Amino acid sequence: MRLLIIEDDRDAADYLVKAFREVGHVVEHAGDGEEGLALALDGRYDVLIVDRMLPKLDGLAVIGALRAKSIETPALILSALGQVDDRVKGLRAGGDDYLPKPYSFSELLARVEVLSRRMGGREETHYRVGDLELDRLSHRVTRGRDEILLQPREYRLLEYLMRHAGQVVTRTMLLENVWDYHFDPQTNVIDVHISRLRSKIDKGFAQPLLHTVRGAGYMIRDGAR
Amino acid sequence: MTALGKLLRTTAFRLTLVYLVVFALFAAFLLAYFALNTRRLITEQITSTVEAEMTGLAEQYNRGGIRLLVAVIESRARQPGSSLYLVTTSKGEGIAGNVGSLAPGVLDQPGWTETVYRRLTDPETQDEHHALVRVSTLAGGFRLLVGRDLEERERLYHIIADAGRWSVTIVIILGIIGGVFVSRRVLNRVDAITDKARVIMAGDFSGRLPVGGSGDELDRLAISLNAMLHQIEALMRGLKEVSDNVAHDLKTPLTRLRNRCEAALRTATSEAGYRATIEATIEESEGLIRTFDALLMIARAESGEARDNMADFDASEIARDVAELYEPLAEEKGLALHVDASASAPVKGNRELVSQALANLVDNAIKYAAAGRQEANGVPADIVVGAGREGDRIVLSVRDSGPGIPVADRGRVVDRFVRLEQSRSQPGSGLGLSLASAVARLHGGELRLEDNAPGLKAVIALPRADTAASA
Numbered sequence: 123m124r125l126l127i128i129e130d131d132r133d134a135a136d137y138l139v140k141a142f143r144e145v146g147h148v149v150e151h152a153g154d155g156e157e158g159l160a161l162a163l164d165g166r167y168d169v170l171i172v173d174r175m176l177p178k179l180d181g182l183a184v185i186g187a188l189r190a191k192s193i194e195t196p197a198l199i200l201s202a203l204g205q206v207d208d209r210v211k212g213l214r215a216g217g218d219d220y221l222p223k224p225y226s227f228s229e230l231l232a233r234v235e236v237l238s239r240r241m242g243g244r245e246e247t248h249y250r251v252g253d254l255e256l257d258r259l260s261h262r263v264t265r266g267r268d269e270i271l272l273q274p275r276e277y278r279l280l281e282y283l284m285r286h287a288g289q290v291v292t293r294t295m296l297l298e299n300v301w302d303y304h305f306d307p308q309t310n311v312i313d314v315h316i317s318r319l320r321s322k323i324d325k326g327f328a329q330p331l332l333h334t335v336r337g338a339g340y341m342i343r344d345g346a347r
Numbered sequence: 348m349t350a351l352g353k354l355l356r357t358t359a360f361r362l363t364l365v366y367l368v369v370f371a372l373f374a375a376f377l378l379a380y381f382a383l384n385t386r387r388l389i390t391e392q393i394t395s396t397v398e399a400e401m402t403g404l405a406e407q408y409n410r411g412g413i414r415l416l417v418a419v420i421e422s423r424a425r426q427p428g429s430s431l432y433l434v435t436t437s438k439g440e441g442i443a444g445n446v447g448s449l450a451p452g453v454l455d456q457p458g459w460t461e462t463v464y465r466r467l468t469d470p471e472t473q474d475e476h477h478a479l480v481r482v483s484t485l486a487g488g489f490r491l492l493v494g495r496d497l498e499e500r501e502r503l504y505h506i507i508a509d510a511g512r513w514s515v516t517i518v519i520i521l522g523i524i525g526g527v528f529v530s531r532r533v534l535n536r537v538d539a540i541t542d543k544a545r546v547i548m549a550g551d552f553s554g555r556l557p558v559g560g561s562g563d564e565l566d567r568l569a570i571s572l573n574a575m576l577h578q579i580e581a582l583m584r585g586l587k588e589v590s591d592n593v594a595h596d597l598k599t600p601l602t603r604l605r606n607r608c609e610a611a612l613r614t615a616t617s618e619a620g621y622r623a624t625i626e627a628t629i630e631e632s633e634g635l636i637r638t639f640d641a642l643l644m645i646a647r648a649e650s651g652e653a654r655d656n657m658a659d660f661d662a663s664e665i666a667r668d669v670a671e672l673y674e675p676l677a678e679e680k681g682l683a684l685h686v687d688a689s690a691s692a693p694v695k696g697n698r699e700l701v702s703q704a705l706a707n708l709v710d711n712a713i714k715y716a717a718a719g720r721q722e723a724n725g726v727p728a729d730i731v732v733g734a735g736r737e738g739d740r741i742v743l744s745v746r747d748s749g750p751g752i753p754v755a756d757r758g759r760v761v762d763r764f765v766r767l768e769q770s771r772s773q774p775g776s777g778l779g780l781s782l783a784s785a786v787a788r789l790h791g792g793e794l795r796l797e798d799n800a801p802g803l804k805a806v807i808a809l810p811r812a813d814t815a816a817s818a
Contacts, residue, residue, distance in 0.1 A: 305703040305706070307672065307710065309710055311676045317675075
């Protein structure tokens, strides 16, 4: 994956570049908005990571300029402003995701990987992980020959996990995308929902599909792979 | 000079000047009117007197000729305060009367004339007097002059004119003195208030403006300003308390964090030891971020900024959603979580914030009801999340059967970072109720903590969205 990080804080940028390279991505860095826009304009990147407050050209302006030129590279906005309306403003300006500072690297990585795949535009009607299948037209979930009955929210949770099968999905991502909440519910309520879902899809099967990724979140994948 | 300048610039003094001019003009006008009318009245009186005498004398002449006329005139002229009489031949030679000299040519023009004259008995050296006279020609070519002295009229006129001048002068002098007096009084009061205000501005927020006690407009102003100062002082004290609390509640975990790192540097020998410390550090920092976010959120709700993002939504839906989010957690803790939100409950507000406020209440209920259940040993503990209407309010409520909050502490727990002794063992920042309360206030509602006997009933009451406006 090719990433462009537009971030003026030298230390933060160095840390991100190093961390993304360690997990095998190609990373370039721009220290201000103008340089970042110039680099992003040729559209060689899979994901842009844009700090909101930048010298010379504001992060939202960079994204706005790209979208005006029909460059649809997914962009994740990093910002010290974490409130709901700031997020709405960022997404309205053409950003695809919004992560308030301070963030953990695992959260950022998970979101960037999800963003890079979103570009494929594959809105499939049928998901399959191992012998677990989810049909989005009939809302039927089966594992092997057994049909699994899910509550509506459990269904949406599984649907989100399966759409991003093989990718780490963090708790906040689940809270945002499945529940549409952008606040911190203090106690880890998501964990309990996951364990309930797990008991429905994995219980009694030799091969678990829903995995906990320590310090990051969850991932659904075929264990055989 | 500056003191005088200040005095002259006061509103009271300027008002005095305006009134002064108005009153002086009024007095002058009144007296002028009076003087002129008096003069006219006296003139009229003279005219009619002279007219009557003239007619009477003409009659005497017609009856008894010149001799009778002369006799009558001579007798009348001798009386004190008499009118002026003069009878002459057609050539102007005096026959009878008390007039010594006249302005030349007066006798030649019949009718009314104002003239100067001297009485026959007056010495040559005395000043001439003014008189209003009438001249007429009798049948035999004699001329008859009857008139009255105008001295009286002029004297009266002058008296009134003098009175006018004096009264205007006195009005002006008294007015200025009164103006200075009133202005100085006002100025002194204002100076006292200004001085005190300076002291307060210099940082003494416990100071109050002086109130005279007469209940006048300055007192009312001072009382209002004092009420405002009281409010500001309360806010300042609140702010100070908050910053003290923030300092304490952020510094405590920061200290822990630092101590742990230092201890690891000093004692850890293995990679596993460092790793454990680092993991604990990250966890601690996450707690800090959480506290910080909650504080920012409260500040934002309190500042009213989030008012821009208001939309219509159904509070029942929020109750169901939040209950659904927490239901598995409650079950895991051995609690039953029910929803009582069937009727629609329209609210205009920030959906996200109201959700979070309710989530905080549910989170609290689960935490404390679970703890309480262990103590109560097996008594079924239920949590009910409700939404509904209550008059013109929409209420979101969370009822639990946990330990509840003692009445004495209910006001206090809403403050930031306040955690009751029995809850210290539970995780949490002590900001949940503060946020719920701030959110309720942002929407023009309030957070109420009531007794659920046993347990706590936490209620967020919000104003009902105006159904008329949406229809």
